[in-house]
Amino acid sequence: MIIDPLFYLAAVPAVILLGFSKGGFSGVSVLAVPLMTLVVSPVQAASITLPILIVQDVVSVWVFRRAWDGRSLAILIPSSIIGIVLGYLLAARVSAAAVELALGLISLVFGGRQLWITWRGVIREHKSSDVAGVAWGATAGFTSQIAHAGAVPFQIYILPKRLDRDALIGTSAISFAAMNWMKVPAYAALGQFTRANMATSVALFPLAIVSTVVGAKLIRRVSPDRFYTLIYVLLVLTGVKLTWAGGTASIRAL
Numbered sequence: 001m002i003i004d005p006l007f008y009l010a011a012v013p014a015v016i017l018l019g020f021s022k023g024g025f026s027g028v029s030v031l032a033v034p035l036m037t038l039v040v041s042p043v044q045a046a047s048i049t050l051p052i053l054i055v056q057d058v059v060s061v062w063v064f065r066r067a068w069d070g071r072s073l074a075i076l077i078p079s080s081i082i083g084i085v086l087g088y089l090l091a092a093r094v095s096a097a098a099v100e101l102a103l104g105l106i107s108l109v110f111g112g113r114q115l116w117i118t119w120r121g122v123i124r125e126h127k128s129s130d131v132a133g134v135a136w137g138a139t140a141g142f143t144s145q146i147a148h149a150g151a152v153p154f155q156i157y158i159l160p161k162r163l164d165r166d167a168l169i170g171t172s173a174i175s176f177a178a179m180n181w182m183k184v185p186a187y188a189a190l191g192q193f194t195r196a197n198m199a200t201s202v203a204l205f206p207l208a209i210v211s212t213v214v215g216a217k218l219i220r221r222v223s224p225d226r227f228y229t230l231i232y233v234l235l236v237l238t239g240v241k242l243t244w245a246g247g248t249a250s251i252r253a254l
Helices: 005-022 028-036 044-065 072-090 094-120 130-147 150-162 165-189 195-219 224-253
Strands: none
Touching: 005 028, 005 044, 005 195, 028 044, 028 224, 044 165, 044 195, 072 130, 072 150, 072 165, 072 195, 094 150, 094 224, 130 150, 130 165, 150 165, 150 224, 165 195
16 A cells, blocks of 8 residues: 555545546546646556546446436447456557647637537527447547547547436446446556555545545536536636647657
C-alpha cells in the first residue's frame, strides 16, 4: 500500500471527482487520472483507479437502477467489447496522447455545436442510428481501455437522444460498469493488479462510495431543463483539457 502523504493529496480529490462523475456530473472525471500521475506513473494511476471505478459503478447503478434505456445498452455494451479487445491488442502501438488529442477535438466540436443549438432554442430528440451506436460503442471501449476516456464517445451517441436525466445517468452507469469489468482481464494480463496497488485502492473505497452518493444527490438538485446544458459545458471543458494534454504530449514526443 502506498503510504506517501503526497500521493493522497492528489488521490483524494481525484477520487472525489470520479465519484461526482459517477453521480451524474459526467466529464469532471477527466482530471482524476492526470492528478494522480503527478505522484505516480500513469500505468500505476490507471491500475489503482480501475478497482475504485468498479466500486463506484456499483453505487451508481444501484442509485439509478430504475432508470435506463434498454435499447442503447443493447447496442453499446456488446460493441464496446470490440473496442476493449482492440485497445488491449494495440496498447503498445497506440499513443494515449494521440487518443486524448482526437477525443479533445471531437468533444470541442460536438459540445460547442450542441451548446449553440441549445442557446438558439432548437432542441429536439435525435434518432441515433444503430450503426452509429455500434461505432461509438466500439470507440468508447477502445478509448476507455487505452486512456480511461470512454465517456466522450458514449456522450456523442447518447446525448442527442435527449433521455430524461435519470435515464441518461442510469444508462451511463450500467454501460461503464460493464466496460470496467471487461477491462479487468486485460489489466490483470498486463500485471497491473499488484498487492500494493490493490491495497491502495481498497483504502480509498470509503471515499469513493461517499463521493458517488453525494454526486448523485447533488445532480438531482439540477433542474432537468438545465441538466443537458451543464453536461454540454462539461463536455466542452473536457475537450479543452484533453486537447491540451494530448497536444502537448504529442509535441514533446516529436
